[in-house]
Amino acid sequence: MKNQQRTFTADQIRKAHSKVKSGADFPTYIQDLKKLGVTHYETFVSDGHTDYYDVNDHIIRLAAKYPTLNIAQTPNKEGFQTQLKAHQEGKTDYPTFCNDASKSGIKKWVVLIEEMTCTYFDKANNSILVEQIPH
Known part of the structure; x- marks a missing residue:
């Protein structure tokens, strides 16, 4: 049975x-x-x-973090994988990673917490890369 109250706040997310x-x-x-x-x-x-x-599909939106980036029309999976690896190793900060992702045609990523996956999508909503999140 789904919980009827929101289980987290924007402040809790910001703190994490x-x-x-x-x-x-x-x-x-x-x-x-x-x-x-x-x-x-x-x-x-x-x-x-x-x-x-949350479990009831209530949404908490955290606002934009930086000026709008243009997303490349054509995805560059190989280039993105190199940039992602560097970021995961702590070699780039978040703004750099987002800028790199935009140039590689990444529109968004979706994290499924229970499945521990992060999927990266291009402008046409095609899945470009699915990663298992270490835990």
């Missing part, structure tokens, strides 16, 4: 996100979101806004 300094911190961030009751979320590369969902 404030601990993330690089892609290397991502698995811990996902665990923190899971504890809050987030079931999945979508981050949009164009401006960095993110929609967080």
Whole structure:
């Protein structure tokens, strides 16, 4: 049975996100979101806004984080995988990663908390890459 109240707040999400300094911190961030009751979320590369969902599909939207980026029409999967690896190793910060993703044609990513997956999509909503999140 679904819970009838929202299980997390925007402030709780911001607090969890404030601990993330690089892609290397991502698995811990996902665990923190899971504890809050987030079931999945979508981050949009164009401006960095993110929609967080609970078990009832209530949405909490965190506003844009940076000026609008243009998303490349044609995805570059190989280039993106190289950029993603560098970010996950802590070699780039979040704004750099988002800028790199936009140039590689990544429109958004969707994280499914229970499945521990992160899927990256192009402008046509085609799945470009599905990653298992370490836990």
